[in-house]
Amino acid sequence: MSPTDPPNIDPDLRDIYAAGAGRSALLTDLYQLAMMEAYLEAGMTEGAVFEFFVRRLPKGRNFLIAAGLEQAVDFLQQLRFTEPELRWLRDHGGFGKPLVRYLEGLRFEGDVNAMPEGTAFFADEPILQVVAPLPVAQLVETRLINLLQFQTMVASKAARMVLAAPGKMLLDFGLRRAHSAEAGLLAARAGYIAGFTGTATVPAAALYGIPIFGTMAHSFIQAHEDENQAFVDFARARPQGVVLLLDTYDTEAAARSLVDLAPGLMAEGIELAGVRLDSGNLADHAFKVRRILDGGGLRAVRIFASGGLDEFQLQRFATQNAPIDGFGIGTQLTTSGDAPSLDCAYKLEEYAGKPKRKRSEGKATWPGRKQIFRRLGPDGRLAGDVLALADEDADGERLLQPVLRGGALVTPLPSCAEARANAAGNLAALPGRLRALEPAAGVEVTVSDRIKALAAQI
């Protein structure tokens, strides 16, 4: 389970993997193009401000962690319609010449302000703000939501696991149950930002520089006539950081076999790093296996557990003091099992200098271009946020920071490792009650008087 070393980012692979539908400007809802056509015809191409925010936190959640900005910025900076796409819109999409001509030269030359990835945030607080001509800001809605909601959702789920298992290794095993290739890769990234140790997903190393880890599957044991022979074959092929899977037949019997095999393996220079448990009562097996390993002189061999785990099970293991050193987490991380979507929106807040507001029943929003000011208490913990208009001043740190100006990066975006450090700082600054898995009274988010006055007025 030791990481392959060094998991360097490979620019060639990064470019190859970024290709495909995910970067397509056509990856949008049909109505965005229909509205663009109407905006152009009506001459409505002045500047608009849209904001992405979460309306309500998922049930039982105390905070969210912003993630996905790097991919959102990449999408905006790469935005262009290719010739085959323009042809398709003309020949099959039923779109007229003025729109196709407008799309031909289209680039994102607007501004973006955003929370750095890894920042904790709450309901109604925008994490990304787009300032661009109305048709452009409208077009990019679909993919921006698609990118920001998923990674934010996964990072937020992962952060709960990190808080529930202090000091443990947490590894993403979720690619197979992720909702697609891209979901698996981005989940590995979002989990890492939130504090996971690494992932089993190979391309995440080349793409994001995330440490990758691997053990063995049951099929490896089953393909052998004999479990011991499987252990020996596996250890010899990759002698460093060997982690063996114990539960294919009888977990404790396999642990005892390992104790018998260990001296021979170590004499060959094989480094036995750990064992993995994947079924049954994991805590109970861990206690028994720990005793067997310790009794056999294998105190340095670590115990990993996997199999449908979530943050509540991690917390139970912690309460039981189960001797488990690390966890492989799959489905519950990559799908955010209890909350596989966020109640989020990308809303028009201003057009041609005038503040705007959605007033639909149950879906009304705060109007105007905003800023969030965050105050920390004397203990360094988060004391309260103020949701204000962008031109207001208030105490505290401004959470929305300039990212793009005229389509160009103001400063290079933080690396995944830097975003991870930011998340760690943000989690440490959460009041204790919000760090718990149980729902708690939130941090006070004050809406400024000017926003309220504006809402009353529109």
Place this chain on the structure above:
Amino acid sequence: MSPTDPPNIDPDLRDIYAAGAGRSALLTDLYQLAMMEAYLEAGMTEGAVFEFFVRRLPKGRNFLIAAGLEQAVDFLQQLRFTEPELRWLRDHGGFGKPLVRYLEGLRFEGDVNAMPEGTAFFADEPILQVVAPLPVAQLVETRLINLLQFQTMVASKAARMVLAAPGKMLLDFGLRRAHSAEAGLLAARAGYIAGFTGTATVPAAALYGIPIFGTMAHSFIQAHEDENQAFVDFARARPQGVVLLLDTYDTEAAARSLVDLAPGLMAEGIELAGVRLDSGNLADHAFKVRRILDGGGLRAVRIFASGGLDEFQLQRFATQNAPIDGFGIGTQLTTSGDAPSLDCAYKLEEYAGKPKRKRSEGKATWPGRKQIFRRLGPDGRLAGDVLALADEDADGERLLQPVLRGGALVTPLPSCAEARANAAGNLAALPGRLRALEPAAGVEVTVSDRIKALAAQI
């Protein structure tokens, strides 16, 4: 909301969109490569049989619909390691020369048997069977599960919506909440196979030939000073099949405005096709809006509804006889909200001619290479399945059909439209109790005596 016509598949776009990480042979768990290395070293390269199946249906579900085969086959047929990937494995992955050399020339030249997409199936029934040298069959596990579980999950969810809303238009609006670009595209495809009418996701037309539909967003109305002006601008820009969004400010007031505007618009040659409701009590608004439209002579204008809908809400609308003609369904379709993952597995069933079985606690599987025989009753409804060994004979239709032989297609795969017809037939053949949303006693799936004997023996 009329579809753009014709939504032809575009081979150029299909190739462009298929590029990227999703087709990468490196898109796997690190342990697959580690096990391959060990298999090679131990000379274990004989033929293996793996099967993909669902262990248990999600809570409350009566059946599943198989989907994702086309993408699984594409992945296998395109499987190859590129030079940058091989270099990465060598330089950063810590893999030895024998593995890298083996991967260099690797192609999938094995066999695949599978259920046609759109087939209804139950727990323990394999929907895909891979026969290939052990290291190859092992390598492809991760992406095969990734592709098959997601589309099967979405098609199964969509089928419930189709059954709950007979005769209604169902449109996928889910790209923004899908877990990535690929998830959005594949969800559009899986929904269409299960019986959805179409999608809002533009590239789904060029990729799969799915009809695409679009209306307008609240931001379009908000960007205008006046709602009526927004209606007029939108209708003029795209005069065919115009669908206007009524709930930005006051739903019924907007419907009355539309009645006033309609004669003028129609005189301009504009075809008013429908209105969309997106907030509040949708059934209540639909009754009121229907009365207003009918009273104003707009009987042909259809009512569409959207906003967090799932199959239970669709069923309530049907019970209420709510005058809603079609539904836009987003999050609950693309994320399969109540069951965002399937308890599925890809398990070794045979190696070097010997049947294999996983015996881990609570995760034991039926051994051997299998076939499923399906019997229909005299009413044409599904009467029962037999899970047997592949070389057994039993009454009924064989559900696993040859797809690849030596890596080549036996016959061309069905189109999405053909898979959709298959799903419609399969849904029609389900016993009435299984077509209901409420959990019911399942169809009898009999495990053959030979499988049971084999399981007892291993």
